[in-house]
Each structure stands twice: as structure tokens, then as C-alpha cells.
Amino acid sequence: xxxxxxxxxxxxxxxxxxxxxxxxxxxxxxxxxxxxxxxxxxxxxxxxxxxxxxxxxxxxxxxxxxxxxxxxxxxxxxxxxxxxxxxxxxxxxxxxxx
DNA sequence: GAGATGACTGCTT
DNA sequence: CAAGCAGCCATCT
Numbered sequence: 510x511x512x513x514x515x516x517x518x519x520x521x522x523x524x525x526x527x528x529x530x531x532x533x534x535x536x537x538x539x540x541x542x543x544x545x546x547x548x549x550x551x552x553x554x555x556x557x558x559x560x561x562x563x564x565x566x567x568x569x570x571x572x573x574x575x576x577x578x579x580x581x582x583x584x585x586x587x588x589x590x591x592x593x594x595x596x597x598x599x600x601x602x603x604x605x606x607x
Numbered sequence: 608g609a610g611a612t613g614a615c616t617g618c619t620t
Numbered sequence: 621c622a623a624g625c626a627g628c629c630a631t632c633t
Contacts, residue, residue: 533615544628549614556614564614572614 518551525563528587529602532567569595
């Protein structure tokens with residue numbers, strides 16, 4: 510297993526600033542993962558220590574089972590959602606193009 | 608080793 | 621705008 514990749518994913522997620530959100534695809538792309546599903550897997554395993562509430566789907570809606578939870582947490586960070594949908598054009602994290 | 612599942616995405620109807 | 625379908629990788633049964 511690429512422990513390093515796994516670690517990078519966590520690092521990237523931890524790098525997302527408050528008031529901003531990132532999509533699974535973004536995290537996967539930055540981490541060099543071939544599919545966003547792996548991001549979800551990492552979050553399920555080690556997401557407890559990470560701002561997982563800042564990771565949302567490409568359509569601006571959080572993961573189904575955490576939908577309300579994430580929206581509530583995001584709201585406290587200044588990320589307001591409309592009709593369970595977050596305005597990506599407005600809140601999407603601007604990743605470091607290192 | 609084959610089949611199903613999941614914190615997903617993009618394209619086509 | 622909503623629903624369906626295929627591609628994707630790792631893990632579980």
C-alpha cells in the first residue's frame with residue numbers, strides 16, 4: 510500500500526482552510542489518486558482527525574449519511590448552504606498549485 | 608478467485 | 621433538471 514499517498518491525502522485535507530470546501534475529485538487529483546473513491550476510503554479510516562466536513566461531492570452536496578452533519582459544521586465555519594447544496598463557485602477551496 | 612460494495616465523477620438520455 | 625450507466629480502486633464476503 511502507498512502509505513505515502515495515504516498520508517498525503519490526509520495532509521491535503523488538513524490543509525483545507527476554514528470557510529472553504531473541497532471536492533473528493535480535487536483531493537484525489539492533488540494527491541495523485543486515480544479515483545476519488547479512495548479519498549472517501551481514507552476519510553472513513555482516518556477521517557476522525559480530519560476536517561472531513563470540508564470535503565464534499567462534485568455537485569456541492571456532502572456525503573449522504575453525513576449530509577446534515579456536514580452542513581451544520583460548515584455553517585459554523587461560515588459556509589452557508591442553500592437547499593442542502595453548497596455554492597462551489599463561492600466556497601470551493603483554491604488548492605496550491607505547487 | 609469471482610462478485611458485491613462504497614465518504615465518487617462525468618457523460619449520455 | 622433528473623435518472624441511468626460505465627469507469628475507477630481497495631476491501632470484504
